[in-house]
Amino acid sequence: MIIAEQKPLEEIREMLGDAKKVMVLGCGACVTICFAGGSKEVGILSSQLRIAAKKDGKELEVIEDTIERQCENEFFESVKDKMKEADVVLSIACGVGVQTIAELFPDILVLPGLNTTSFGRPKEPGVFAEYCGGCGDCILDLTGGICPIARCSKSLLNGPCGGSENGMCEVDPKTIQCAWHLIFEKLEKMGRLDQIEKINPPKDWSNSMSGGVRNIVREDLLEVKLES
Amino acid sequence: MKSNSNLEKVFASGQLAVTGELGPPKGTNIKVIEEKAKHLKGMVDAVNLTDNQTAIVRLSSIASAKILLDIGLEPVMQMVCRDRNRLAMQSDLFGAVALGVRNMLCLSGDHQVFGNHPQAKNVYDIDSVQMINMLKTMRDEGKLLSGDEIDGEFKMFIGAAENPFGDPFASRVPRLAKKIAAGVDFIQTQCIYDMERFKKWMEGARARGLHEKCFIMAGVTPLKSAGMANYMNNKVSGISIPEDIIKRMKGVPKEQQAEEGIKIMVEQIDELRKVEGIKGIHLMAIEWEHRVPELVERAGLLPRPKFD
Amino acid sequence: MAERADLMSTVPDPDPLMEKEPVPGFEPLIVTIACHYCSYAAADLAGSMRLQYPHNIRIIRTPCTGKVDVLYILKAFEEGADGVYVAGCEEGGCHFDIGNLYAKQRIYYAKKLIQQVGLEPERVEMFNIAASAGPRFAEVAALMTERVKRLGPSPINIKRI
Ligand code: SF4
Ligand code: SF4
Numbered sequence: 001m002i003i004a005e006q007k008p009l010e011e012i013r014e015m016l017g018d019a020k021k022v023m024v025l026g027c028g029a030c031v032t033i034c035f036a037g038g039s040k041e042v043g044i045l046s047s048q049l050r051i052a053a054k055k056d057g058k059e060l061e062v063i064e065d066t067i068e069r070q071c072e073n074e075f076f077e078s079v080k081d082k083m084k085e086a087d088v089v090l091s092i093a094c095g096v097g098v099q100t101i102a103e104l105f106p107d108i109l110v111l112p113g114l115n116t117t118s119f120g121r122p123k124e125p126g127v128f129a130e131y132c133g134g135c136g137d138c139i140l141d142l143t144g145g146i147c148p149i150a151r152c153s154k155s156l157l158n159g160p161c162g163g164s165e166n167g168m169c170e171v172d173p174k175t176i177q178c179a180w181h182l183i184f185e186k187l188e189k190m191g192r193l194d195q196i197e198k199i200n201p202p203k204d205w206s207n208s209m210s211g212g213v214r215n216i217v218r219e220d221l222l223e224v225k226l227e228s
Numbered sequence: 229m230k231s232n233s234n235l236e237k238v239f240a241s242g243q244l245a246v247t248g249e250l251g252p253p254k255g256t257n258i259k260v261i262e263e264k265a266k267h268l269k270g271m272v273d274a275v276n277l278t279d280n281q282t283a284i285v286r287l288s289s290i291a292s293a294k295i296l297l298d299i300g301l302e303p304v305m306q307m308v309c310r311d312r313n314r315l316a317m318q319s320d321l322f323g324a325v326a327l328g329v330r331n332m333l334c335l336s337g338d339h340q341v342f343g344n345h346p347q348a349k350n351v352y353d354i355d356s357v358q359m360i361n362m363l364k365t366m367r368d369e370g371k372l373l374s375g376d377e378i379d380g381e382f383k384m385f386i387g388a389a390e391n392p393f394g395d396p397f398a399s400r401v402p403r404l405a406k407k408i409a410a411g412v413d414f415i416q417t418q419c420i421y422d423m424e425r426f427k428k429w430m431e432g433a434r435a436r437g438l439h440e441k442c443f444i445m446a447g448v449t450p451l452k453s454a455g456m457a458n459y460m461n462n463k464v465s466g467i468s469i470p471e472d473i474i475k476r477m478k479g480v481p482k483e484q485q486a487e488e489g490i491k492i493m494v495e496q497i498d499e500l501r502k503v504e505g506i507k508g509i510h511l512m513a514i515e516w517e518h519r520v521p522e523l524v525e526r527a528g529l530l531p532r533p534k535f536d
Numbered sequence: 537m538a539e540r541a542d543l544m545s546t547v548p549d550p551d552p553l554m555e556k557e558p559v560p561g562f563e564p565l566i567v568t569i570a571c572h573y574c575s576y577a578a579a580d581l582a583g584s585m586r587l588q589y590p591h592n593i594r595i596i597r598t599p600c601t602g603k604v605d606v607l608y609i610l611k612a613f614e615e616g617a618d619g620v621y622v623a624g625c626e627e628g629g630c631h632f633d634i635g636n637l638y639a640k641q642r643i644y645y646a647k648k649l650i651q652q653v654g655l656e657p658e659r660v661e662m663f664n665i666a667a668s669a670g671p672r673f674a675e676v677a678a679l680m681t682e683r684v685k686r687l688g689p690s691p692i693n694i695k696r697i
Contacts, residue, residue: 010652044610047611047614048649052652055653055655055692154355155352156336158357162336163338163465164394164395164396178395181396188398202353202362
């Protein structure tokens with residue numbers, strides 16, 4: 001899933017400026033799971049915005065809604081009229097949701113309420129960890145199912161570096177586990193330590209963000225149109 | 229000869245090699261390099277030039293290397309994977325070779341969060357093992373990573389660092405083997421204080437004959453004070469200083485701690501050069517370049533060999 | 537005036553807030569979210585013991601303080617409350633084991649949320665009160681009222697004073 005977190009309230013309020021009618025729009029998918037942009041967070045953020053406005057003696061109407069997914073056109077059907085009524089739509093979906101609105105509704109001002117950070121999973125309650133960097137050329141087969149691209153702070157393909165200590169990464173020994181420590185242990189457990197001595201060659205980054213925009217086109221799924 | 233560098237010649241002659249280290253200035257003041265170099269001349273066989281060490285912007289290692297060459301000192305040019313992609317690396321390597329650099333040290337590099345531009349986007353296009361292999365291909369096959377031919381000669385003595393004190397310990401000998409397989413000619417280790425762990429690592433290396441497949445140089449750094457010992461032990465990742473050394477440093481008055489640090493270093497060097505498979509000493513006298521003559525003298529590392 | 541006594545709560549001890557003077561003439565409106573199994577029962581007990589406690593509090597019953605959402609707290613402030621406190625079982629005595637511990641975590645979060653919008657974090661607290669502790673319920677109500685009197689009216693309804 002996509003992991004995101006809310007922007008600082010301060011920044012959101014600054015973005016909103018003098019808007020009188022704001023729609024806070026949540027998304028029922030990934031950002032609900034990571035407690036950043038689901039219907040509950042819509043409620044909390046809206047309430048905060050109202051209290052802050054009242055405190056400052058400003059006029060502000062906040063409309064709340066959450067749709068199933070903000071990344072697909074269909075789900076906007078039920079809210080599009082409400083969206084048009086607002087001065088601003090504050091989307092608390094991931095960056096894809098925000099852009100979907102920007103694309104579908106050219107006349108609506110949409111602003112991002114979240115910072116989208118990574119692909120990951122809820123590892124334990126309250127901990128949302130990064131797992132994949134979307135590199136476009138998965139090498140998990142070489143690394144015991146642990147991704148060194150996303151989970152090694154230096155994206156090393158032949159780690160661990162000298163900064164690995166007690167299983168933790170030098171970049172933040174409190175929160176970041178050293179991916180290569182994990183890989184080493186995993187391969188050891190599986191009796192595949194020979195793998196660790198194989199030199200992983202330079203990665204082909206052309207399928208990653210470095211290779212330009214990655215749009216996938218599936219001919220078999222394209223919309224069929226009757227020729228008149 | 230792979231490179232004809234002075235360092236390679238020392239190794240080839242079977243003598244114990246000695247390298248020093250020099251941190252370029254945080255600016256354009258090349259007098260800093262000249263001043264530091266003055267103390268190192270004739271005292272070491274080659275001098276490492278750090279590449280934006282600890283992710284702090286400094287005069288480039290390539291330019292520093294050239295300045296050193298002009299002074300008549302042999303550089304070991306460091307290059308980190310943090311700041312350059314494969315294009316920039318190879319082009320800078322051409323430049324280095326063209327300017328006369330013959331020794332390289334391939335490093336991953338400290339993460340930028342530790343430096344003065346933590347907001348930077350890092351590169352890590354290839355890692356240090358891949359860099360070693362790239363250099364070997366450039367030298368031995370005259371080819372770029374892409375397979376394209378290199379126009380001109382490419383001579384280089386390829387080095388890398390290794391940290392026997394990083395975790396997991398069991399991964400450290402395999403990692404050395406990996407660097408050797410990638411084509412490394414010499415290794416400089418992280419500074420050694422924990423002799424026991426170092427010896428264990430060397431034992432593992434010897435058991436696989438790795439000590440004969442590359443020249444291993446033991447890294448040493450004299451402790452200037454008990455405070456520095458404490459700091460390095462707690463704050464610098466990948467360095468552990470045993471309790472008895474810290475105690476020994478603390479056990480003498482402040483004014484004598486530097487002297488005690490040097491004594492410890494001399495003892496360490498004596499012990500290290502007896503370890504089978506150690507072919508050199510890499511002396512990292514951090515901001516203590518002016519004391520290097522005294523350090524190498526007391527450690528019995530003089531005179532340095534000369535070749536025509 | 538009520539003493540802080542040995543109440544288990546998120547209120548610091550000593551409580552710097554109590555060094556201030558109460559805002560004259562201010563009668564706060566305080567929402568009490570009480571757990572059915574303990575504090576709510578304690579409130580009942582306080583009633584049948586004919587103990588006096590301030591009329592400033594409005595009690596809402598929850599099946600467990602673990603049910604308390606930060607949104608409830610924000611809503612209370614949005615609607616004009618001057619203070620909100622959650623009263624759960626004593627730690628270790630939760631009917632659902634750890635509902636009150638979750639509540640406490642959320643109280644700290646709620647403090648952050650209201651601080652972001654410019655309200656004092658001291659307007660939200662958590663207390664632990666056993667079912668048998670009628671007098672303690674009255675004490676807590678008095679204590680929270682005194683504290684909020686010192687904070688003054690919530691900045692979103694200044695006009696009320
Ligand atoms: S190797 Fe690439 S695709 Fe696979 S998990 Fe890592 S970043 Fe994702
Ligand atoms: S310590 Fe581990 S995770 Fe961190 S950069 Fe080094 S190898 Fe990667």
